[in-house]
Amino acid sequence: MEDIFADIIERAKSLDPVNSRKWFDKLAAVEMDGGALIIGCPDDATVQFLRDNCGSNFTRAAQQVTGHLISVDFCVDHSERKAASVRSEEGLKLHPDYTFDNFVVGPSNRLAHASCVAVSQSLGTTYNPLFLYGSSGLGKTHLLHAVCYTARRQLEGAVIQFLSCEEFVNRFIRAIEKGNLAGFQSQFRTVDALVIDDVQFLREREQSQEEFFHTFNALYNNNKQIILSADSAPGKIPSLEERLISRFNWGLVSRIDPPSYETRVAIVQKKAHLRGFNIGDEIAEYIARKVHANIRELEGALTSIYAVSMTTGEEITLELAQRALDGQMRLAARHISITDIIEVVTTHFDVRLADLQSKRRSQSITEPRQICMYLARNLTKHSLEEIGGHLGGRDHTTVMHACSKIGDVARKDPNMHAMLTELTRRVTETSPV
Ligand code: ADP
Numbered sequence: 001m002e003d004i005f006a007d008i009i010e011r012a013k014s015l016d017p018v019n020s021r022k023w024f025d026k027l028a029a030v031e032m033d034g035g036a037l038i039i040g041c042p043d044d045a046t047v048q049f050l051r052d053n054c055g056s057n058f059t060r061a062a063q064q065v066t067g068h069l070i071s072v073d074f075c076v077d078h079s080e081r082k083a084a085s086v087r088s089e090e091g092l093k094l095h096p097d098y099t100f101d102n103f104v105v106g107p108s109n110r111l112a113h114a115s116c117v118a119v120s121q122s123l124g125t126t127y128n129p130l131f132l133y134g135s136s137g138l139g140k141t142h143l144l145h146a147v148c149y150t151a152r153r154q155l156e157g158a159v160i161q162f163l164s165c166e167e168f169v170n171r172f173i174r175a176i177e178k179g180n181l182a183g184f185q186s187q188f189r190t191v192d193a194l195v196i197d198d199v200q201f202l203r204e205r206e207q208s209q210e211e212f213f214h215t216f217n218a219l220y221n222n223n224k225q226i227i228l229s230a231d232s233a234p235g236k237i238p239s240l241e242e243r244l245i246s247r248f249n250w251g252l253v254s255r256i257d258p259p260s261y262e263t264r265v266a267i268v269q270k271k272a273h274l275r276g277f278n279i280g281d282e283i284a285e286y287i288a289r290k291v292h293a294n295i296r297e298l299e300g301a302l303t304s305i306y307a308v309s310m311t312t313g314e315e316i317t318l319e320l321a322q323r324a325l326d327g328q329m330r331l332a333a334r335h336i337s338i339t340d341i342i343e344v345v346t347t348h349f350d351v352r353l354a355d356l357q358s359k360r361r362s363q364s365i366t367e368p369r370q371i372c373m374y375l376a377r378n379l380t381k382h383s384l385e386e387i388g389g390h391l392g393g394r395d396h397t398t399v400m401h402a403c404s405k406i407g408d409v410a411r412k413d414p415n416m417h418a419m420l421t422e423l424t425r426r427v428t429e430t431s432p433v
């Protein structure tokens, strides 16, 4: 059993280099139960991460290795559970890699990092609110997760709400639709810390801004911690109410800049190490020279290199790194349009564009329509409004609903996950370079 399990882990790693991690080796097979392999993990966050991101690949790996039609699920392995492991509240999903330990500090993010550490040590008393800003892919979400992770260890039983701004808006809209505003308000006004990622999405949502304003005041007046992130400074977020801008400036506003070359090299080394492979300085330096704007792309570069090495069985050399990055850059240069997505989806489901744009609401039409919206949201830079416009003039809330619905289904249903992966592959293959 142990040998087979080790093979399954190896296979899962090679099938999914994006999510593959060194700590996969520490997972344990807990039981085989009626065709389902249950894998034990150290904590809830890991279970959640693996379920959301790796379920279908582990299942595929298990089937390939054993030759049987088995499914895979994850659970917390109590026998392995350490005393220090934290209880996670319902709904607080933290990425197991996004900790302070895994965050590389350099001149570009030193202040942001220090303020996050300080806040995580004593919620509500150091900097309130804490406002982080910087362009995409520079580590804001990572730091927010790390704060929550540490604060929870620090403060037994602390109630922390962490959500994206879109989720906040979504929940607010749903509460209004259901006539349950009071429930919504008590949910957010009674926490020890409220963490909202990407608050720039509050723009042009007047009602949500109003609600957020009252939530903010209630928390602030009770010395509860508020932590926010955005892509620009409070005053630079278009159509954000003046009173919110001024409140965001009450505490500490920290900027994150693009990392220097030395920091990039250190980040590449760290990320490689997290995935369980070491790359020489020469290769780390090569990647850091090639990719500079964005740390997410640095990781993408590593993933491509890892994937090439996995599929060809070659050692990671400078030459292999160069080959892999050339391929990745060609892919990044592709321009994906909504039309490409619609083309792939209509072909796959054998429906017509006119059906997607029509008012028809049968399942056979609704599902492909929602999948188009979901893919367009994830693969293009179009706004919710523009996406709705392409699909029969639907408004942004419909698109938002479709995206969260398909996302939810994909997290639970490996078939949907696999289908989305396949459709994404086709879209990226067919779109022009
Ligand atoms: P943002 O929210 O600012 O768009 P993220 O927090 O999602 O960016 O970061 C993108 C990726 O880069 C994540 O995988 C994150 O772990 C990584 N990252 C960003 N900054 C650092 C850092 N200083 N050290 C290690 N990893 C980092």
Ligand code: MG
Pocket (backbone or CB within 6 Å): 137, 140, 141, 142, 197, 198
């Ligand atoms: Mg982010």
